[in-house]
Amino acid sequence: MDEPLLDISEVARRSGLAPSALRFYERKGLIAAAGRNGLRRTYHPEVLQQLGLITCARGAGFSVAEIGRFLVARPSDGDLRDRMAAKARDLDQRIVRLTRLRDSLRHAAVCDHEPIVECPDFKRAVGNVSAPATEPAQS
Amino acid sequence: MDEPLLDISEVARRSGLAPSALRFYERKGLIAAAGRNGLRRTYHPEVLQQLGLITCARGAGFSVAEIGRFLVARPSDGDLRDRMAAKARDLDQRIVRLTRLRDSLRHAAVCDHEPIVECPDFKRAVGNVSAPATEPAQS
DNA sequence: CTGCGACTTGAACCACGATTCAAGTCAAGG
DNA sequence: CCTTGACTTGAATCGTGGTTCAAGTCGCAG
Incomplete structure (x- = not known):
């Protein structure tokens, strides 16, 4: 060798x-x-x-x-496997959010509203992304 | 009011x-x-x-x-619009990478390779994600 | 052996995104 | 009025992810 x-x-x-x-x-x-x-x-x-x-x-x-x-993960580490699976789920969430944000951004780039953030479409998309609001997350 | x-x-x-x-x-x-x-x-x-x-x-x-x-973006700000569109493209890229990583992670969670990173599937998926940067022409 | 130059090290520093803290301020209630 | 308690402030601190730097060390050419 x-x-x-x-x-x-x-x-x-x-x-x-x-x-x-x-x-x-x-x-x-x-x-x-x-x-x-x-x-x-x-x-x-x-x-x-x-x-x-x-x-x-x-x-x-x-x-x-x-x-x-x-x-350093090894197959025997079930805990780590679980964490990985959890991370995969996190990523799924993140991907969804990112996709929405991308779409919002894309729209914003061609939208006519004066402060762009005020565009109803934009707002709606963003609102879908992060808005429990009714549910206090935690304190 | x-x-x-x-x-x-x-x-x-x-x-x-x-x-x-x-x-x-x-x-x-x-x-x-x-x-x-x-x-x-x-x-x-x-x-x-x-x-x-x-x-x-x-x-x-x-x-x-x-x-x-x-x-603070306003429609008149074409520059900002361009940046937004660019960001949307960035997000697209990111989404693709994240999706691949998610799949890799998902696989890793059920894969049998000893150091999980050694799994060929995992490696391949990751390899697709990160750019080669430079040519491996010579050592 | 003597430089040279590329690398080594730990430590200091940087930017970012906040949080934490001491000290001050306020409205309201007893 | 005086306390209470929630909020205010600027400044300090923190964690993360590095980069930069001075000083030291090595292989190698001459």
């Missing part, structure tokens, strides 16, 4: 992340260096996969800590 | 936001109190609409500053 290890700068370049971010993720337990070349971290190429996942999850609004928990 | 003004605590309760958040939004120019009752801010009920919008947009990843710009 040859030496497929990547230098941190290489990983940074390929992943599009700053080296400082890679070290940051390492501190947070999201990734691990395969070893060192001198002081330089070297990584297995597969770390690029992980970084893709991390970037993706971050973009989806997951916190770094949360991602860290998912990254 | 009677006095439909709401006390800050009332607004906080109904909107589910902390009073401090309301004041924070006011500082940032996102909302305005209708007046004062003593020192107490009073609000027009419509502020609840706005807060719904704000909460929604925040949840969608918009910064408070950005939301502030949208809230």
